[in-house]
Amino acid sequence: MHTFAFIFYILFLISNIFADCPSGTLSGPNKAYCYSVFNKPTDWNSAQANCISIGGYLARVDSAFTNEFFSKTAQANFTVPGRFWLGGAVINGSIGWSDGYNANYSNWAKGQPVIANGVDAIVMHLPNGLWYNENRLGKNPYICEVPIASSPCCTAGWTYFEQVNRCYMTLDVRINFWTDSKNSCLVAGGNLVSIHSDDDEFIVTGKFILSVKQKISW
Numbered sequence: 001m002h003t004f005a006f007i008f009y010i011l012f013l014i015s016n017i018f019a020d021c022p023s024g025t026l027s028g029p030n031k032a033y034c035y036s037v038f039n040k041p042t043d044w045n046s047a048q049a050n051c052i053s054i055g056g057y058l059a060r061v062d063s064a065f066t067n068e069f070f071s072k073t074a075q076a077n078f079t080v081p082g083r084f085w086l087g088g089a090v091i092n093g094s095i096g097w098s099d100g101y102n103a104n105y106s107n108w109a110k111g112q113p114v115i116a117n118g119v120d121a122i123v124m125h126l127p128n129g130l131w132y133n134e135n136r137l138g139k140n141p142y143i144c145e146v147p148i149a150s151s152p153c154c155t156a157g158w159t160y161f162e163q164v165n166r167c168y169m170t171l172d173v174r175i176n177f178w179t180d181s182k183n184s185c186l187v188a189g190g191n192l193v194s195i196h197s198d199d200d201e202f203i204v205t206g207k208f209i210l211s212v213k214q215k216i217s218w
């Protein structure tokens with residue numbers, strides 16, 4: 001039987017550093033945020049002002065995983081699910097997010113966005129999760145994102161990535177079986193890495209796997 005040198009990636013969720021989301025809010029793909037759902041139809045500016053008043057912004061969508069999460073969350077929580085405000089606006093043909101984050105992801109419906117004066121705020125339609133832009137004076141329910149106050153740190157040897165709120169470690173060891181790798185991760189206080197978002201994939205492939213050559217990883 002051949003023996004291969006495997007690199008396995010330990011993923012440690014730092015839930016002991018970040019507080020759980022408070023009652024009445026939801027946890028999503030990005031564990032650095034809690035999400036609050038507001039059913040009352042409100043114009044975009046007022047919705048944004050309310051989000052700011054609770055320490056956040058209208059929700060940002062930066063990946064297909066997050067888009068699916070918001071679509072399902074809205075359908076499960078809105079009294080009359082149909083469409084709701086996102087935190088984005090179309091500025092000179094590009095998306096600007098109210099929290100200042102630059103995201104490349106979009107999920108426009110065919111023929112969108114419409115470039116017209118006053119038609120700039122983004123809504124997600126349900127159940128398909130497609131985006132349209134509307135006049136921000138219209139009234140829709142909305143979701144706020146609120147950052148979790150924290151002071152992240154990782155144990156020596158681990159690397160923290162803010163966008164996914166996790167610590168990662170790489171170990172270059174000779175292991176033949178997946179179960180042995182998993183057990184080694186558990187002993188170290190983590191688990192084998194799993195991919196749940198575009199950010200996860202970028203970190204694992206861009207930051208770790210590409211840094212080592214001609215090796216197979218669990």
